[in-house]
Amino acid sequence: MSEYTVVIIGSGFGGQCAAxxxxxxxxxxxxMLERRDFMGGTWCQNSYPGAAVDVQSxxxxxxxxxxxxxxxxxxxxxxxxxxxxxxxxxxxxxxTRTNSxxxxxxxxxxxxxxxxxxxxxxxxxxxxxxNASGPLSTPVIPNFKGRxxxxxxxxxxxxxxxxxxxxxxxxxxxxxxxxxxxxxPAIASEVGHLHVFQRSPHWVLPRPDRxxxxxxxxxxxxxxxxxxxxxxxxxxxxxxxxxxxxxxxxLKNIAQRxxxxxxxxxxxxxxxxxxxTPDFTIGCKRIILSNTLYPAYCRPNVSLHDKTDGIAEINExxxxxLSGEQIxxxxxxxxxxxxxxxxxxxxxxxxxGGTKLADVWNxxxxxxxxxxxxQFPNLFIVTGPNTGIGHTSxxxxxxxxxxxxxxxxxxxxxxxxxxxxxxxxAEERYTTHIHSEMEKTVWxxxxxxxxxxxxxxxxxxxxxxxxxxxxxxxxxxxxxxxVLQAPLAQQQPLHSDESALLTEGAAA
Numbered sequence: 001m002s003e004y005t006v007v008i009i010g011s012g013f014g015g016q017c018a019a020x021x022x023x024x025x026x027x028x029x030x031x032m033l034e035r036r037d038f039m040g041g042t043w044c045q046n047s048y049p050g051a052a053v054d055v056q057s058x059x060x061x062x063x064x065x066x067x068x069x070x071x072x073x074x075x076x077x078x079x080x081x082x083x084x085x086x087x088x089x090x091x092x093x094x095x096t097r098t099n100s101x102x103x104x105x106x107x108x109x110x111x112x113x114x115x116x117x118x119x120x121x122x123x124x125x126x127x128x129x130x131n132a133s134g135p136l137s138t139p140v141i142p143n144f145k146g147r148x149x150x151x152x153x154x155x156x157x158x159x160x161x162x163x164x165x166x167x168x169x170x171x172x173x174x175x176x177x178x179x180x181x182x183x184x185p186a187i188a189s190e191v192g193h194l195h196v197f198q199r200s201p202h203w204v205l206p207r208p209d210r211x212x213x214x215x216x217x218x219x220x221x222x223x224x225x226x227x228x229x230x231x232x233x234x235x236x237x238x239x240x241x242x243x244x245x246x247x248x249x250x251l252k253n254i255a256q257r258x259x260x261x262x263x264x265x266x267x268x269x270x271x272x273x274x275x276x277t278p279d280f281t282i283g284c285k286r287i288i289l290s291n292t293l294y295p296a297y298c299r300p301n302v303s304l305h306d307k308t309d310g311i312a313e314i315n316e317x318x319x320x321x322l323s324g325e326q327i328x329x330x331x332x333x334x335x336x337x338x339x340x341x342x343x344x345x346x347x348x349x350x351x352x353g354g355t356k357l358a359d360v361w362n363x364x365x366x367x368x369x370x371x372x373x374x375q376f377p378n379l380f381i382v383t384g385p386n387t388g389i390g391h392t393s394x395x396x397x398x399x400x401x402x403x404x405x406x407x408x409x410x411x412x413x414x415x416x417x418x419x420x421x422x423x424x425x426a427e428e429r430y431t432t433h434i435h436s437e438m439e440k441t442v443w444x445x446x447x448x449x450x451x452x453x454x455x456x457x458x459x460x461x462x463x464x465x466x467x468x469x470x471x472x473x474x475x476x477x478x479x480x481x482x483v484l485q486a487p488l489a490q491q492q493p494l495h496s497d498e499s500a501l502l503t504e505g506a507a508a
Contacts, residue, residue: 006030007116007126011096012041014132014382014398019092021402035101043079048160050186051076054289059233059393066226071211104348105129112418128409131345132382138339138346145313153331157183168192170328172319175335177202178286185292194302195327197311203259203282207289240391241466244283245441256282266294275306284446337451344384351376364458368427369404369474377419377485380405386434388461400471407477417484426481437464
């Protein structure tokens with residue numbers, strides 16, 4: 001059994017940020033576990049045609065790792081290059097064990113250590129566990145009637161089959177969300193016929209993309225200029241929260257009008273316009289940025305099926321619709337999303353006294369700062385409950401979490417404690433506040449059903465406010481919200497009030 005100070009589960013941007021921050025603090029005794037045979041996370045896994053980021057590249061990057069981006073909204077290949085750049089620069093490949101799928105993690109109180117059990121049968125012991133498996137890592141395929149009887153090609157967008165040649169084929173895409181909105185325009189001109197099965201439409205806004213000219217790229221390599229550009233983008237996006245949370249007028253009379261104009265400008269057919277026009281307030285679901293989706297829908301070889309003509313069943317040769325039409329197909333692509341709410345962590349986690357995280361989260365996932373849970377000492381969840389962000393870069397929130405995680409680990413080390421745990425009353429107070437604030441947001445009152453919500457109806461994917469508010473809370477570490485656990489040899493637990501005295505003594 002190997003032992004480390006820290007085990008990081010996942011090697012995407014969350015895992016990379018955790019590793020970089022540990023190294024900066026002189027903690028080299030860690031290992032990153034990646035379940036796939038390659039590392040890198042989202043942008044190394046998602047290689048479907050048209051893959052691209054929907055946040056400006058200058059902001060969708062680690063703050064300490066600027067990059068020579070070729071365009072405003074980077075495409076998949078460049079995002080993969082950036083990921084590889086970060087991994088190589090910080091020597092993270094040497095710290096990573098691939099093909100290491102976590103089966104379960106258990107806290108052993110008699111050792112004050114986590115046991116991380118792998119599918120290979122190996123067990124890794126660690127003082128701290130940072131789960132960075134990501135909320136968009138477990139694909140979901142609905143159990144359509146007859147799903148397994150289809151004899152053609154099938155795959156999820158998360159695992160696009162690069163060996164399959166879709167050119168000239170009869171293809172169906174099930175789903176019309178963010179991934180589908182990128183795939184559809186990318187393959188529409190190449191397939192024989194494309195059938196898109198839409199459960200409900202999303203609002204779509206124009207994508208303000210541009211390829212940077214050589215002189216622009218040269219300017220952006222100058223650090224003060226790149227920082228200024230990044231800051232301008234950040235605050236511009238941050239202003240969207242005013243609409244999402246505080247102003248129905250701005251949503252309906254500015255953003256929604258622009259989206260309706262986008263439909264009118266790009267689609268002439270009234271029937272098709274009706275199909276793509278949502279019946280909920282813009283922002284309630286993820287807003288799609290695209291200049292090419294609607295023109296793709298207008299192609300003669302593309303058919304859009306809405307919920308009135310949806311899937312009755314899948315059979316050996318294709319899909320039978322609710323209207324009774326049999327659609328013959330060569331390939332079915334599932335763009336049906338992820339278990340991003342109730343399945344935040346895909347493996348069993350057992351904490352103190354045999355407490356199961358699945359039981360704690362039975363009603364809905366919850367965590368202090370979306371990061372720590374009572375009864376689970378030294379466990380930190382990157383992009384946990386209510387840390388999603390609908391208006392800006394997810395990496396910004398990941399980096400904000402690092403302030404909290406690294407401070408918590410530092411407290412344990414500085415006080416020579418064994419573990420740190422958030423108090424139940426602190427988590428309860430935080431969670432109550434979050435869901436009280438959520439009532440003011442369009443995600444709660446916008447009139448839609450989305451993956452932002454858990455089965456309980458709680459919005460657990462999103463943070464209900466400005467990202468700088470979250471950053472401020474993550475930086476403002478409250479020791480009184482936590483309890484430190486002394487090594488077993490010391491017998492008596494080290495409580496927060498004792499910790500405060502130690503801190504004062506050290507300061508003196």
